[in-house]
Amino acid sequence: MKVLVAVKRVIDYNVKVRVKSDCSDVDLANTKMALNPFCEIAVEEAIRLKEKGVATEVVVVSIGDKACQEQIRTALALGADRGIQVETDQAVDSLSVAKLLKAVVAEEQPQLVILGKQSIDSDNNQTGQMLAALTAMPQATFASELTVADGKATVTREVDGGLQTLELTLPAVVTTDLRLNEPRYASLPNIMKAKRKPLDVKTPDALGVALKNNVKTLKVEPPAERQGGIVVASVDELVEKLKNEAKVIG
Amino acid sequence: MTILVIAEHDNAELKPVTLNVIQAATDIVKSAGGEIEVLVAGAGCQAVADAAAKAAGVSKVLLADSAIYSHQLAENMSLLVTELAANYSHILAPATTTGKNFMPRVAAVLDVAQISDIIAVESADTFKRPIYAGNAIATVQSSEAKQVITVRGTGFDAVAAEGGAAAVEAISFAEDAGISRHVADELAVSDRPDLTAASVIISGGRGMGNGDNFKLLDGVADKLGAAVGASRAAVDAGFVPNDMQVGQTGKIVAPELYIAVGISGAIQHLAGMKDSKVIVAINKDEESPIFSVADYGLVADLFEVMPEFESKI
Numbered sequence A: 001m002k003v004l005v006a007v008k009r010v011i012d013y014n015v016k017v018r019v020k021s022d023c024s025d026v027d028l029a030n031t032k033m034a035l036n037p038f039c040e041i042a043v044e045e046a047i048r049l050k051e052k053g054v055a056t057e058v059v060v061v062s063i064g065d066k067a068c069q070e071q072i073r074t075a076l077a078l079g080a081d082r083g084i085q086v087e088t089d090q091a092v093d094s095l096s097v098a099k100l101l102k103a104v105v106a107e108e109q110p111q112l113v114i115l116g117k118q119s120i121d122s123d124n125n126q127t128g129q130m131l132a133a134l135t136a137m138p139q140a141t142f143a144s145e146l147t148v149a150d151g152k153a154t155v156t157r158e159v160d161g162g163l164q165t166l167e168l169t170l171p172a173v174v175t176t177d178l179r180l181n182e183p184r185y186a187s188l189p190n191i192m193k194a195k196r197k198p199l200d201v202k203t204p205d206a207l208g209v210a211l212k213n214n215v216k217t218l219k220v221e222p223p224a225e226r227q228g229g230i231v232v233a234s235v236d237e238l239v240e241k242l243k244n245e246a247k248v249i250g
Numbered sequence B: 001m002t003i004l005v006i007a008e009h010d011n012a013e014l015k016p017v018t019l020n021v022i023q024a025a026t027d028i029v030k031s032a033g034g035e036i037e038v039l040v041a042g043a044g045c046q047a048v049a050d051a052a053a054k055a056a057g058v059s060k061v062l063l064a065d066s067a068i069y070s071h072q073l074a075e076n077m078s079l080l081v082t083e084l085a086a087n088y089s090h091i092l093a094p095a096t097t098t099g100k101n102f103m104p105r106v107a108a109v110l111d112v113a114q115i116s117d118i119i120a121v122e123s124a125d126t127f128k129r130p131i132y133a134g135n136a137i138a139t140v141q142s143s144e145a146k147q148v149i150t151v152r153g154t155g156f157d158a159v160a161a162e163g164g165a166a167a168v169e170a171i172s173f174a175e176d177a178g179i180s181r182h183v184a185d186e187l188a189v190s191d192r193p194d195l196t197a198a199s200v201i202i203s204g205g206r207g208m209g210n211g212d213n214f215k216l217l218d219g220v221a222d223k224l225g226a227a228v229g230a231s232r233a234a235v236d237a238g239f240v241p242n243d244m245q246v247g248q249t250g251k252i253v254a255p256e257l258y259i260a261v262g263i264s265g266a267i268q269h270l271a272g273m274k275d276s277k278v279i280v281a282i283n284k285d286e287e288s289p290i291f292s293v294a295d296y297g298l299v300a301d302l303f304e305v306m307p308e309f310e311s312k313i
């Protein structure tokens, strides 16, 4: 069984982003970039499926400019077998990404596609579901447990009320949540090996996908700042403030 | 134009977040005119439809009552909603795990972009939404023919739950995609209010040390009628279940009072609670970033002060 994993290059999760002074966008100049944490979990899960003998090949795909090859290499160093970059320097929305991935799915014919549930930059939480729709595959989002057997994927999902388990007929789309696994670190020899793994570059044109972006960002502003608070010296003072100043407890 | 709001429910009860989404729809109507209809899709959910019909501003409730919708599987929800879509200019659902699950599927079938997690309506096609864990707020304008939108409940006040008298109309469409199957639910049972609906929340982090110590928070929660939440670290460590996670990738909350105990205040946690009205932080490390958003900070060992706090409130 082939597993396709889609990954995205995003700002490192430890970095607090700043808004440009002209409010046109966030300022990403010289910021540390990384593999989106949920994508890293997706890669890890695919590799584990291969280690268990369930998957035979793990293919990683990323969409973006040349820089995203770095994240594809990271995934290859973790253990993926080969990479595909769909090259574009345009900002692409989730629907266009899903269309590009659909074209890659048509070429690769994976039995399972694993994606992160959301990217920590745009926080959209859309791509996996859209890909599932466009390919008419079943979906299990926010996965915290995945088993594949007999042409089915059984997936436990983290939902607002607790956990929900679904059974999907393969081929299927799964998006990862935080508790699915704890990604490994790439070893130095594997990082070296990853440099020699195959990485194909394709264009949206070659995939037959016209990119559109029908949602325009008019401005990007910093959020309202909270007024600084005070440090109280004791529980008594805290209770007194909550009762009499903030009036939030009786 | 007519707006479709998709109700959040568990087949028995209309979830309050639906009322916040109806407010977002009301804001769109205010700027552009039109009507608001609510879709209740579920199994044995007549009571939910009746409740939705009473919500302020609703002109009609569509009831799709079939075993096919009992768990609101994304595949079947998207077949239903896209079947109905022609009648609507906007389709809105709450940004809950249910709405986030099926709405992008709806958008993709309709070949339109989705706008996720809006916190304000500027006009019928322009909305505000947080990006980068809430460290920036984007104003976005959509030129799509139809708007598919998820709504962050905390961004909007709830409309009145009572007073309306909309008609309930049954929908006969019921198609099973047949590619996914519900196996089991393992839902948290609690007498406490829902995190997203609670007016007081007390959350514990890694500093709690273990799950047993959450008892220290339970006592306070009992006295204040509060919900109990947690940081990701507390959930990852197995102290408490996943449905208690507050943050960028957990639940977004904005209660009147949020008490963070043994939580450092990572960006991802702040993203889920920094719009709370009053924030209290109890942490033994005065350098913790949680103090930068706290109205009242108490630098102390939680094991020493929590019993005292419980006894004095």
Ligand SMILES: Cc1cc2nc3c(=O)[nH]c(=O)nc-3n(C[C@H](O)[C@H](O)[C@H](O)COP(=O)(O)OP(=O)(O)OC[C@H]3O[C@@H](n4cnc5c(N)ncnc54)[C@H](O)[C@@H]3O)c2cc1C
Binding pocket: A013, A037, A038, A120, B204, B205, B206, B207, B208, B230, B231, B232, B233, B234, B245, B246, B247, B248, B249, B250, B251, B261, B262, B263, B264, B265, B266, B267, B268, B269, B272, B282, B283, B284, B285, B288, B300, B301, B302, B303
């Ligand atoms: C993709 C991604 C998504 C994430 N999403 C979320 C999310 O949705 N929600 C979330 O919460 N996190 C999220 N995180 C994790 C986040 O980055 C932090 O790791 C996490 O919030 C830390 O939890 P914590 O504050 O409980 O633990 P820590 O950072 O370890 O802090 C523990 C705190 O407890 C204090 N403490 C310890 N002992 C005591 C004591 N006896 N008395 C008083 N204080 C004490 C310490 O001083 C410290 O400040 C995410 C991370 C990533 C990468």
